[in-house]
Amino acid sequence: MNNTLEFREGDLIRIRLPSGEVLEGIVMPATEFSSRDVIIIKLENGYNVGICIKDAKIEVVKRAIVEVGREAPMERTVIKGKGSHKILFLSTGGTIMSRVEYETGAVRPAINATELAEMVPNIDEMVSEIHLIEMYRLLSENLTPREWSNIALNVGNAFRDGFDAVIVAHGTDTMAYTAAAVAFAVRNAPGPTIFVGAQRSSDRPSTDAVLNLRASLITACKAPFAESVVAMHGTTSDTYVLIHRGVKVRKMHSSRRDAFQSVNDYPLAKVTFPKGEFKLLNKRYIPREGDRSKLVLRPEFSDKVFLLKMFPGMPCDIIDYLIDRGYKAIVIEGTGLGHIRDPCIKSIKRAIEEGLVVVMTTQTLFGRINMKVYTTGRKLIKAGVLSADDMLPEVAYVKLSWLVGNYGSDAEKIKELFTSNLVNEINPIHDHRLYPRWYHGD
Amino acid sequence: MNNTLEFREGDLIRIRLPSGEVLEGIVMPATEFSSRDVIIIKLENGYNVGICIKDAKIEVVKRAIVEVGREAPMERTVIKGKGSHKILFLSTGGTIMSRVEYETGAVRPAINATELAEMVPNIDEMVSEIHLIEMYRLLSENLTPREWSNIALNVGNAFRDGFDAVIVAHGTDTMAYTAAAVAFAVRNAPGPTIFVGAQRSSDRPSTDAVLNLRASLITACKAPFAESVVAMHGTTSDTYVLIHRGVKVRKMHSSRRDAFQSVNDYPLAKVTFPKGEFKLLNKRYIPREGDRSKLVLRPEFSDKVFLLKMFPGMPCDIIDYLIDRGYKAIVIEGTGLGHIRDPCIKSIKRAIEEGLVVVMTTQTLFGRINMKVYTTGRKLIKAGVLSADDMLPEVAYVKLSWLVGNYGSDAEKIKELFTSNLVNEINPIHDHRLYPRWYHGD
Numbered sequence: 001m002n003n004t005l006e007f008r009e010g011d012l013i014r015i016r017l018p019s020g021e022v023l024e025g026i027v028m029p030a031t032e033f034s035s036r037d038v039i040i041i042k043l044e045n046g047y048n049v050g051i052c053i054k055d056a057k058i059e060v061v062k063r064a065i066v067e068v069g070r071e072a073p074m075e076r077t078v079i080k081g082k083g084s085h086k087i088l089f090l091s092t093g094g095t096i097m098s099r100v101e102y103e104t105g106a107v108r109p110a111i112n113a114t115e116l117a118e119m120v121p122n123i124d125e126m127v128s129e130i131h132l133i134e135m136y137r138l139l140s141e142n143l144t145p146r147e148w149s150n151i152a153l154n155v156g157n158a159f160r161d162g163f164d165a166v167i168v169a170h171g172t173d174t175m176a177y178t179a180a181a182v183a184f185a186v187r188n189a190p191g192p193t194i195f196v197g198a199q200r201s202s203d204r205p206s207t208d209a210v211l212n213l214r215a216s217l218i219t220a221c222k223a224p225f226a227e228s229v230v231a232m233h234g235t236t237s238d239t240y241v242l243i244h245r246g247v248k249v250r251k252m253h254s255s256r257r258d259a260f261q262s263v264n265d266y267p268l269a270k271v272t273f274p275k276g277e278f279k280l281l282n283k284r285y286i287p288r289e290g291d292r293s294k295l296v297l298r299p300e301f302s303d304k305v306f307l308l309k310m311f312p313g314m315p316c317d318i319i320d321y322l323i324d325r326g327y328k329a330i331v332i333e334g335t336g337l338g339h340i341r342d343p344c345i346k347s348i349k350r351a352i353e354e355g356l357v358v359v360m361t362t363q364t365l366f367g368r369i370n371m372k373v374y375t376t377g378r379k380l381i382k383a384g385v386l387s388a389d390d391m392l393p394e395v396a397y398v399k400l401s402w403l404v405g406n407y408g409s410d411a412e413k414i415k416e417l418f419t420s421n422l423v424n425e426i427n428p429i430h431d432h433r434l435y436p437r438w439y440h441g442d
Numbered sequence: 443m444n445n446t447l448e449f450r451e452g453d454l455i456r457i458r459l460p461s462g463e464v465l466e467g468i469v470m471p472a473t474e475f476s477s478r479d480v481i482i483i484k485l486e487n488g489y490n491v492g493i494c495i496k497d498a499k500i501e502v503v504k505r506a507i508v509e510v511g512r513e514a515p516m517e518r519t520v521i522k523g524k525g526s527h528k529i530l531f532l533s534t535g536g537t538i539m540s541r542v543e544y545e546t547g548a549v550r551p552a553i554n555a556t557e558l559a560e561m562v563p564n565i566d567e568m569v570s571e572i573h574l575i576e577m578y579r580l581l582s583e584n585l586t587p588r589e590w591s592n593i594a595l596n597v598g599n600a601f602r603d604g605f606d607a608v609i610v611a612h613g614t615d616t617m618a619y620t621a622a623a624v625a626f627a628v629r630n631a632p633g634p635t636i637f638v639g640a641q642r643s644s645d646r647p648s649t650d651a652v653l654n655l656r657a658s659l660i661t662a663c664k665a666p667f668a669e670s671v672v673a674m675h676g677t678t679s680d681t682y683v684l685i686h687r688g689v690k691v692r693k694m695h696s697s698r699r700d701a702f703q704s705v706n707d708y709p710l711a712k713v714t715f716p717k718g719e720f721k722l723l724n725k726r727y728i729p730r731e732g733d734r735s736k737l738v739l740r741p742e743f744s745d746k747v748f749l750l751k752m753f754p755g756m757p758c759d760i761i762d763y764l765i766d767r768g769y770k771a772i773v774i775e776g777t778g779l780g781h782i783r784d785p786c787i788k789s790i791k792r793a794i795e796e797g798l799v800v801v802m803t804t805q806t807l808f809g810r811i812n813m814k815v816y817t818t819g820r821k822l823i824k825a826g827v828l829s830a831d832d833m834l835p836e837v838a839y840v841k842l843s844w845l846v847g848n849y850g851s852d853a854e855k856i857k858e859l860f861t862s863n864l865v866n867e868i869n870p871i872h873d874h875r876l877y878p879r880w881y882h883g884d
Contacts (some may be wrong), residue, residue: 117715117827140816141754141783141784141817142783142784144755145754173777177753178754234882236874242882250806251777253877254778254779254780254804254806254808254809254810254811255779255812256808256809259809262880266881266882270882270883281882282883297720303755306757309750309775312585312587312589313585313587313843314749315745315767316765318763321760333751334614335616335693336614336693336695336696337696341584342581364693364701366694366695366696367695367696367701368696368697370697374581376581376583379641397753419873426658429497433881434881435695435698436879438704439875439879440682440709440712440723441712441723
């Protein structure tokens, strides 16, 4: 098992070297001198040293949790109004919060609290308070389960502290993953968590940031649901913004403003413009919970889960590699109804025998897993592979990361919860309109 | 570097053991006793022996190519008619060729030549000859680049031998991959290669096999193009079958009959029913080549290419593992416009320095790669990562497997050809109707 899976940048760790020497320090960012065996830590005396961790024993003394408003309060801007909703606005980075020149080391938020307020007419009539906090300045491809934990922690704490809704500004690349993460980690909330982003930065005339932000604020105040959702353009024009369920949404286009689409489910709502009307589209949702004490916050996520896409001729030894590297769970993105090439079933059997949880999703994205139809699927069921039903591969990955993070030692509990429908990540009814319509030249 | 990547079941190999001893034999299927280090070979004297290949040197003496109608002629059924088209029908297995009880060891073709002929009214007026050959009985998840080679070889040889079109019956799970493989391997053909499958087996009342087969035969006779295409239902009813370009099609649903859809391009044609009319939908195509001697057949594919899907927190050491295992190329299925988490760029740099070809595709599927917009993309370009433009991740994988198979030692040639538009795998013009329309509850 490799140490690098155990700790992360910012953690305070204790290293016991093979010589018996013990060192304690904070893990620094990797540099050109780092490798799988060498890490840089900052010692208590302030010096940074490179340590060879081969054959060393490492324990994490203190995790680098960025907890807004608790142990390490972050700077916040507060806008007050005459309305009744108290909203937290967490900024994590991404196009929505950046200028066109989005360069390393020069990432600056383009939107401040005042600008945000100006984007929504009559905002002061809607809200009692908006607290604006800059939590990260990250391109979303750089978020990991660690940042999911921190974001979920802050969302959960905000609800406990009396906020009615949370808006999270986020890069679009992995926004759907983080929205799913919060859906699993923060439950029985008094209001929705709304992820909002932009496909064009906010200083461009064509930006979608303004409308998406307005829709997120309107949703924060008017939604009857308390789910983790994504608010992004529903069309390429400025006609409406869709509010997608976080566990059923996917970025489906690299550049269009309506890149986000619900898969295997309908969006929860839409906000139409210019009027800013909130319209519910889906009756199946988790309602707002009036009693804040019922909130359940489980913000742990594991980075010992792997999402493996199957392709013709995929080498089976990759599965053995993941077992040997100490992974706890594997999400297979199989073909069709949930298949993988036959020679790999042997390695999958070994994984399950060694205690890993293995689940099957499909690279078709649309439709359900059904491993009972063909020989390959039946062999996989026999080996102990779980069906992800109609969950997206990405959502199955987030769900397993959350399950391993919170129930790591209890494989039976993980299996039971994985196949349960926790936050509408499984849609029991698919009607024909769920499958999008392709233009076939008529 | 691991030996198991170098040879496959059926190959005649020569093993030089560390002791100096040399053995020659045919690689047998893996058994419960096989492992990464132990393989079973059949010696010339007929005995099967397990050999420990750790630290052994292995060379392939003769590849196990299944060449229809050449060295090892396969049994074929021939139907003659009064028409003018000579068609080869290659069966590889899958739902279309099977009965409902699709069990291990009991896979039997459900369609014979006579039944096939009966499915198309007036078939004898369309064709001069149809040759029906059963090449494999494989579930398509079990096909590998090796089988792509064999199929491409047979398609190419058929065209050289005077056939005007080839129909390939194929399981749907990986049909799009194989269709793309033939598109790259067989060029300047006198006619189309049409992959056809079924989402419901042919002895069910709801089968789509009959209509898809009829459409494939009509396309074989009437299409003005000579591309490798997929013929599958365009709707859930029996109104028309779409003819998709093999390098632009994807199985997008696990069970629907209209699971196959063109992505980032329009279908080439449709065949409407009940009349069986052929209608061209796309003017951009490769026309039939009149001169058979111009056919170019390059049927080699490499299994040293890996398709790696990026996810938040993906461990970067997986890239180092692929380098160390002797892979020649990696297709990254990144996020958005073509991104991967920053810490992995170091491993990607190493891969490129060690001679691997690394290309970027997007998990959004729709849209293009553009690595010039954000910092991460620019770092990737600087590291030498190639853009797959609007190619599907699966097509980029097939294209690289083909390039490495045919130009393995020439990385510059591979890079030049990968970024060239060889068989319309890149669509230079996207209009807004290419993106499918989701139902948003209106």
